[in-house]
Amino acid sequence: MFLNELKTGNKALVKKIKASGEKRRRLLDLGLIPETEVVSKRKSPSGDPGAFLIRGTMIALRSEDTSLIEIKPLNKYTEGR
Amino acid sequence: MGLTSQSSGINVLRESFNLNTEKKNPIIALAGNPNTGKSTVFNELTGLKQHTGNWPGKTVTRAQGYYLYHNNKYTVVDLPGTYSLLSNSTEEKISRDFICFAKPDVTLIVTDATNLERNLNLVIQITELTDNVIMCLNFMDEVKKKNFSIDIKGLIKDLGIPVVPTIAREDKGINELEQYIEDIINNNIIIKPEKISYSKKIEDRITKLIPALKKQYVELVNYLNFRWLALRYLEGDNKIFETIDKLKQNLIIQNNNPDVKGEL
Numbered sequence: 001m002f003l004n005e006l007k008t009g010n011k012a013l014v015k016k017i018k019a020s021g022e023k024r025r026r027l028l029d030l031g032l033i034p035e036t037e038v039v040s041k042r043k044s045p046s047g048d049p050g051a052f053l054i055r056g057t058m059i060a061l062r063s064e065d066t067s068l069i070e071i072k073p074l075n076k077y078t079e080g081r
Numbered sequence: 082m083g084l085t086s087q088s089s090g091i092n093v094l095r096e097s098f099n100l101n102t103e104k105k106n107p108i109i110a111l112a113g114n115p116n117t118g119k120s121t122v123f124n125e126l127t128g129l130k131q132h133t134g135n136w137p138g139k140t141v142t143r144a145q146g147y148y149l150y151h152n153n154k155y156t157v158v159d160l161p162g163t164y165s166l167l168s169n170s171t172e173e174k175i176s177r178d179f180i181c182f183a184k185p186d187v188t189l190i191v192t193d194a195t196n197l198e199r200n201l202n203l204v205i206q207i208t209e210l211t212d213n214v215i216m217c218l219n220f221m222d223e224v225k226k227k228n229f230s231i232d233i234k235g236l237i238k239d240l241g242i243p244v245v246p247t248i249a250r251e252d253k254g255i256n257e258l259e260q261y262i263e264d265i266i267n268n269n270i271i272i273k274p275e276k277i278s279y280s281k282k283i284e285d286r287i288t289k290l291i292p293a294l295k296k297q298y299v300e301l302v303n304y305l306n307f308r309w310l311a312l313r314y315l316e317g318d319n320k321i322f323e324t325i326d327k328l329k330q331n332l333i334i335q336n337n338n339p340d341v342k343g344e345l
Contacts, residue, residue, distance in 0.1 A: 029165030
């Protein structure tokens with residue numbers, strides 16, 4: 001599962017960053033390293049970008065980037081809601 | 082030629098950042114994550130009223146000011162807030178090029194004490210690049226409000242740099258910062274930050290790369306941190322090398338034509 005698929009209000013752990021080069025560096029610098037907890041907080045009206053809580057800071061990310069972040073969801077019970 | 086090649090070289094580099102090098106003031110750079118109070122610290126130090134605001138990206142270019150401490154004048158440069166020096170966004174390039182090539186005498190990193198985990202990434206990136214670093218733990222009032230404490234002694238030990246708690250809004254801790262800056266400039270304190278060591282494979286590559294890079298940039302051999310440069314090379318960061326090539330050209334032109342400088 002990838003971060004762009006995480007429903008608003010749900011938590012996940014980062015598993016792998018599938019980007020490379022500058023994009024990878026950028027995502028790592030924003031604190032998205034493996035085992036980091038991420039919360040999907042909000043979505044813009046069109047659904048993209050979304051706001052994510054990452055290590056104490058709210059950060060807006062586009063799905064072109066979040067679709068490269070492999071995650072493990074933490075609240076399984078909300079899946080498919 | 083009256084100037085030694087070393088002093089004129091660093092001045093050429095500094096002048097390319099619009100720094101006035103005639104007065105020979107020590108240069109203090111303010112770096113830090115977005116929204117950690119860099120501009121507030123800047124204003125408290127300089128007495129200026131640079132616009133401060135609670136939103137990220139406010140200081141996109143650099144602001145410059147001065148202050149006096151014990152009758153010595155210091156130039157302060159407020160850099161844009163960044164999470165990193167390595168991702169090549171405009172703000173990051175400004176901050177990184179400045180620390181890398183203008184070689185501030187002291188780099189003051191302003192951090193948000195309530196969110197240290199995020200801030201330490203930049204601290205470590207900067208200590209990897211330069212030794213004269215002070216960490217300013219800002220928003221200490223918020224730490225108290227949120228009922229947690231910070232192991233400052235532990236930070237000092239692990240990072241190997243001075244760590245100064247401040248509440249910049251209330252001018253608290255600013256004197257201590259100024260004292261540390263003076264002590265560093267006067268060589269009363271020598272700072273040796275704890276350096277990150279990489280895997281043997283990477284360290285071996287660094288050792289091999291350094292002499293090759295020194296040969297490539299022989300004109301800049303006194304100004305660049307070649308271990309850091311080797312790491313950038315291994316990471317595949319081309320932009321930094323484009324910048325260095327440009328600086329190298331400038332330096333060669335200026336050093337070969339000191340008499341006609343400014344006449345054309």
